[in-house]
Amino acid sequence: MKIVVLGGGESGFGAAYLAKEKGFEVFLSDRGIIKPEYKKLLQENNIDFEEENHNEEKILAADWIVKSPGIPKKADIVFKIKQKGIRLSSEIEFASEFTNAKIIAITGSNGKTTTASLIYHILKNDGFNVGLGGNIGKSFAKMVAEGNHEFYVLEVSSFQLDDIQNFRPMISMLLNLSKDHLDQYNYNYEEYALAKFRIAENQENDNFFIYNKDDEMSENLLQKLAIKAKMLPFSLKEKVKEGAYATENKIFVKLQQEFSMNVEELSLVGNHNIANSLAASIAGKILNISDQSIRNSLMTFQAVEHRLEEVAEISGVKYINDSKATNVNAAYYALESMKNPTVWIVGGVDKGNEYAEIEQLVHKKVKAIVCMGIDNQKIIDFFKDKKDLIYSTSSMEEAVQVAETVAEKGDTVLLSPCCASFDLFQNYEDRGNQFKNEVKKLINI
Structure with a gap:
């Protein structure tokens, strides 16, 4: 049986590795650049692969195709696979x-x-x-x-x-x-x-x-x-x-x-x-x-990293990393759990957010909004008549510095972005780690 895996990240390599272990003929294809650690694993396990390309002839000759979740279901190659009637599965399937x-x-x-x-x-x-x-x-x-x-x-x-x-x-x-x-x-x-x-x-x-x-x-x-x-x-x-x-x-x-x-x-x-x-x-x-x-x-049980993770308390101000909050509902939960006046760092790639859902919580809990992203306008437009203190920043360093200036003893600085991370960061982990690094710099000032 010929197995083709689309995507060369954690999920894709795992599927290819299992297919190889089961004795199938395996080919992995990634339209982007495969990270060095996964490329090394593919080479070590003698798994045939390509990057920065989708060889349609090879892909469409498969008996079973495994698609990594990061590949959009509206992608052209997915349409062609379905047209041909080839079984298309996720890695978990x-x-x-x-x-x-x-x-x-x-x-x-x-x-x-x-x-x-x-x-x-x-x-x-x-x-x-x-x-x-x-x-x-x-x-x-x-x-x-x-x-x-x-x-x-x-x-x-x-x-x-x-x-x-x-x-x-x-x-x-x-x-x-x-x-x-x-x-x-x-x-x-x-x-x-x-x-x-x-x-x-x-x-x-x-x-x-x-x-x-x-x-x-x-x-x-x-x-x-x-x-x-x-x-x-x-x-x-x-x-x-x-x-x-x-x-x-x-x-x-x-x-x-x-x-x-x-x-x-x-x-x-x-x-x-x-x-x-x-x-x-x-x-x-x-x-x-x-x-x-x-x-x-x-x-x-200890809370997972990047989910309401307490990073430090500096001069009576708590810094909390909730970088995994990539939608309005997640930010709602984070704001709801805040006990002290909150300086809220928010922003990124908007996925169709409706900020009205958190308007009352922001009114009740948030003393200042620090927007962080390439385009902060939607957030600013929604909250400009509702909060006096709104700041626009375009990097984590700038956002943390502004938050530190605004926050007073007894306050909480909360990174709960409400948005995807891909405008300024590789992923939500990178965003959370940058936040933690910038907070730790404050300790050494």
């Missing part, structure tokens, strides 16, 4: 065909990385043989090729779910929905939401689907969709008979028996993280993990 391990798959507009990492922490703490991968930055396919894990916890994006055929997790999870990546879904919110719901489309009645009962779009679509898996809701607003919910002071998980613990014992702060903890706890109880073990894991 491809890898899942070669493992009998139980899969716990997490999707949603926000909180995927935190919740996937938390579930991995819960399972690992309880002695499970478990791997963590997917959209979180570690190739699922490479782990399947190298390991013999009995469980995989996968963070899954809508782009990965666009290209599944048989992918069937034991436990699937849809944390929330908000308007994100709409440019890839014809600016149609329901089309994007339905892509997320594909996580459950192949599940049977012996599987589980965990969902957010407070999410309006999820509730609406559940009226239309025929999901076969056992559905288990979580809620911050109401009690549920089976699933999980929170009151002001406690969380409750109800599956056969009831497990509860105090909210103040959770290591993660903010309502969004209470929701993430509820979802993760349901998964733990499905797998018969003890109450004490789940409680211990929820108390000891």
